[in-house]
Amino acid sequence: MQLVSGLPEDLDAAVAVALHVSAESPSALPSILSRQGPLAATHAVDGEALVHGRIYVAPPGRHLLVKRRTVRAVNGPNENGHRPAIDPLFRTAARAHGRRTIGVILSGTLDDGTAGLYAIKRHGGAALVQDPEDALFDGMPASAIENVAVDFIGDVPTLTDELVRRTRKLAADPAVELDVTDDSDDLDVVEMDHGTPDPDEWSAAPSQFTCPECHGSLFERQDGNIVRYRCRTGHAFSPDALAAAQSKGVEDALWIALRALEENAALLRTLSERSRERGQARSSQRFAARANGVEIRAKVIRDALMSVNPEVA
Numbered sequence: 001m002q003l004v005s006g007l008p009e010d011l012d013a014a015v016a017v018a019l020h021v022s023a024e025s026p027s028a029l030p031s032i033l034s035r036q037g038p039l040a041a042t043h044a045v046d047g048e049a050l051v052h053g054r055i056y057v058a059p060p061g062r063h064l065l066v067k068r069r070t071v072r073a074v075n076g077p078n079e080n081g082h083r084p085a086i087d088p089l090f091r092t093a094a095r096a097h098g099r100r101t102i103g104v105i106l107s108g109t110l111d112d113g114t115a116g117l118y119a120i121k122r123h124g125g126a127a128l129v130q131d132p133e134d135a136l137f138d139g140m141p142a143s144a145i146e147n148v149a150v151d152f153i154g155d156v157p158t159l160t161d162e163l164v165r166r167t168r169k170l171a172a173d174p175a176v177e178l179d180v181t182d183d184s185d186d187l188d189v190v191e192m193d194h195g196t197p198d199p200d201e202w203s204a205a206p207s208q209f210t211c212p213e214c215h216g217s218l219f220e221r222q223d224g225n226i227v228r229y230r231c232r233t234g235h236a237f238s239p240d241a242l243a244a245a246q247s248k249g250v251e252d253a254l255w256i257a258l259r260a261l262e263e264n265a266a267l268l269r270t271l272s273e274r275s276r277e278r279g280q281a282r283s284s285q286r287f288a289a290r291a292n293g294v295e296i297r298a299k300v301i302r303d304a305l306m307s308v309n310p311e312v313a
Contacts, residue, residue, distance in 0.1 A: 002036075004033045004055065007037050008038070009038035009053070011167060012171035014055075014056065014066075015054070015056065016093065017029070017041075018084045018085065021060040024060075027060045029041070030055070039054065040053075041056075042054070043056075044057065044058060044064050047071075047072065048071060049070055050067070050069055050070055059084075062084060063076050065089065065188055066089065067096050072191070076188075076189075076191060080111075080241035081244070082112065086116055091115070091116050091188065092188050094122070098125065101120050105129045106130045108137050110240045114140070114148060126151045127150040128153075128166075129145055129150045129153050141153075209246075211237075212237075212245035212248070213231075216231040217232065218237070229242055251305070258302055261298035265291045271287040272291060
């Protein structure tokens with residue numbers, strides 16, 4: 001909101017925004033941004049024209065991609081556990097617009113956007129990052145600064161001023177004219193309506209890890225010091241996002257194991273009580289002993305879960 005409020009009505013650029021919003025969550029972001037400044041904001045419609053002075057917001061549950069003359073809103077595989085994600089937006093804009101692309105990283109957790117910002121720099125564009133000290137969540141800005149040769153770091157007001165200055169400079173430079181050739185064949189890996197991504201085409205080598213989402217093999221790709229993992233079906237992860245997804249998978253598995261053990265212990269206690277009521281002392285003791293063993297294993301798992309989530313009672 002603060003950044004958009006500082007953009008002028010005659011901005012010589014189109015603005016594309018990706019915010020982590022799930023498909024099940026309604027998004028009022030376009031109407032909120034439209035009220036903050038002179039530029040109209042809308043959820044992007046797949047295939048609509050890309051024009052200056054407009055703010056295109058990624059719809060919930062869809063990746064926003066930037067082509068040379070149009071935008072796409074696609075239902076492709078998650079990246080870093082999200083759809084929309086920032087990396088697909090950045091890398092498609094970088095491929096389509098090269099030096100005319102300015103990537104801006106604002107507040108956020110983990111490191112989504114770092115690989116995309118690196119792609120923008122590799123194609124000659126500019127990288128602007130919110131000062132981590134100014135951000136509500138410093139993970140994304142800090143990761144970008146650590147891994148990418150960013151061009152500018154500042155609080156949101158100074159970041160906005162720099163963004164406007166750079167757009168005006170680009171507009172006045174005839175050496176960075178837009179390539180208007182057709183880009184229908186310039187496909188991104190998340191454009192699943194055009195087929196499943198090919199690891200050979202992605203120039204990736206098999207890794208020792210599996211995808212937390214579909215459990216297929218992950219392929220590893222390194223661009224400079226940026227490492228990315230992608231599975232055959234297209235799910236993609238940065239190292240931080242992969243570690244977070246794996247940790248969540250382990251925790252989910254532990255909760256499932258705890259539930260199964262506690263249900264088993266309850267059943268064994270019930271069988272022990274029924275055997276005792278029938279005068280079957282030996283069977284009652286056997287079921288009770290088994291229940292004791294299961295409860296000990298369940299306590300080990302519960303203690304492990306409490307050490308990860310001490311706030312859970």
